[in-house]
Amino acid sequence: MLDSIYIGMTGLMGYSEGLKVIANNTANMNTPGFKSSTLQFGDLLYTDGKSDLGLGGSMSGHGFGLSTFGTTLNFNSGELRQTGNSMDLAVDGLGLFMLQAQDGSIRYTRSGQFDFNDAGELITRTGGLKVFGIDAAGNVGIVSVAGARTSAAKATGKVSFTGNLSSTATEQTVGNLKVFDVAGVEHALSLKFTNGSATTPGSWAVSILDGTTEVGNGTIQFTNGSPSADTAQLTFSYTPPGQAEMSVTLDFSKDVTSFASGNLSTLAASGGDGTPAGTLANIGFDENGFVVLTYSNGESTKGDRLLLGRFDSSDAIKAVGDNLFMSTNDSLWHQGVANSDAFGGIKPVTIEISNVDLSQEFSDLVIMQRGYQASSQVISTANDMLQELFTMKSQA
Template sequence: MLDSIYLGMTGLMGYSQGLKVIANNTANMNTPGFKSSTLQFGDLVYATGNGGQSGLYGGQSNYGFGLATYGTTLNFNGGELRQTGNAMDVAVDGLGMFLIQDADGNVRYTRSGQFEFNDDGLLVTRTGGLKVLGIDRNGVMGVVSLDGYRTSPARPTGTISMTGNLSSTATEQTVGNISVYDAAGVQHTLSAKFTNGSATTPGSWKVSILDGTVEVGTGTLQFKDGSPDPATARLTFTYTPAGQAPMSVTLDFSKDVTSFASGNLSTLAATKQDGLAAGSLSGVAFDTNGFVTLTYSNGQVGRGDQLLLGRFDSSDAIASVGDNLFRSTNDALWHVGVAGTGAFGTLQTTSVEISNVNLSQEFSDLVIMQRGYQASSQVISTANDMIQELFTMKGKA
């Protein structure tokens, strides 16, 4: 009967551990990237009773020593991917896990893709500020960083596209507000003066490029049947902004430019040019392959470092370390790569993976643990009553 009390105690301790696991799962049901765990039960080794003698019917009498717990196993089934609208949230749709560097420099893994860039331009976890690992444009592994990506360089204007109708009956027409960027990203405003030369050469126009009142370039534009002659449709001149080196600029009349009679009204205008002012970083996000996408104030879009992902071959190669992080227990069973390759999966942007806890299953397991605990408690109570009865009988003898 004393053995029965011990057996009941192993049940109480085992089901208490089971309750603890269920409590941890349910407490983290809203933790992004959380992976639930299950407690493993087993029976303790058996011993042969009666000093190894045969039982009443000739068989051995084997008695168990109660309940044993063998630790927990993690459930790595994917959780629901939920939209957040936050540009710095990203979720893995596949087997991959983000690589994180902890405060001691150790590599850790997580499925929680809630990130932000800190004041130093380093990508870190939003909770804890741990650094996120990736590869740069040279394929070198390191912390994802904005270094080298904070500005978009200026680009001097090379081509200015003109569109509209230049009235063939007008004697002179000036097109203003022609924007030109120099190599330093400084904007200059030029104008183009068109003088009708049809009196000597039908369909011809003298073109003078003016910086204020200073002529910086000239050329001839020839029309045939109302359309620019391809031989003169691109007028190139050299412009030297103050304090800058000379730059070659082309006025392009080859598309959507005509010259038909319309009184003195012309609609010719400069509609597009390919120069840029210098831009500063105005927005960051991720794409489905894990690249940091960069948006600049000058309208340019660039691509920065790429997030690294890790995956394991066996659940024996991973263990939880808390704070939604995992560590490798066998590096030989781990692989490192990027989204969109192998079995790492792809990334879903502006989303997070929520916990994979199945609340219905946890409640069912909770009832089982409760019943098991009650039964083990009843065994102890019954064995105690039997011992008390034995003592009572002994006292009466």
């Protein structure tokens, strides 16, 4: 009977541990990237004695109660939920973000709530752990935008045109032709088209003007309303005040025609490849994990790429709190990037919420409660039997 009380106590202790696990799961039902746990139960050792039944058989001894062996992590993916924050990321598939802890050790997480610190390094929003990535040269380091907060000016090399140059007009002027020099200074040029069909059908003389000064000229020949291939691009040299000489190409090869439309011409510049200097206006990520930098001058570029880790066995990972995990066996881990090998893709402006299944947790809660009540009843019954035994002995 004393053994029965002890066995009942192991049940109370085991189900209490189970209740703690369920409580932790339900308490973190809204924790981004949280992975639920399940407590593992087992029976305690058995006596090695045997009782002879007198019938040629035997009966093994009884066990010593309930034992617990720790928890098993459930790494099923949680629901992906959009947040509207460009610094929120989720892994859609296999993979965990790799972080550098304060002591330099590696930690892993499914919670992609990040931000950039004053030094331009990508860190977790809570805890400030630095995020690992790969640069353009393939070197592993901390994801950073340091040195990329401005976009250098780019001199104009080509300007494209669209529209119709009326074949019946005698002259056409296209103004406000924006050209940027190497310092990012904008210069407004203009083009003067003079119809030369009187001498050469379909030909136009082109004069490039900086104010009233001609800085270039050329000829465009139209055949059946389209510019000929050898005259569709006009290149001239331009020397902005105080700057070195630069070469600019005027491209009329696409969407430019010359048909009769009276004196109305719609020819205009559709865009150039030159830009002024710009400052960083927005930082985001793409589905492959690249940092996408957008600047005030309209330019955009890709920076470092997020580094991901994945494991071969759940025995190789351990929860350490704060939505973080650590490796218990580095040989079972792999590194890579999104959408390659077995790694999943990156979902920008999204977080993965907890994978806790409340219906399952409540079902397990009822089971734990019933087990606890049953173990308590065993102790109560064993105590009653002991009291009865003491009463019998006192009456002897």
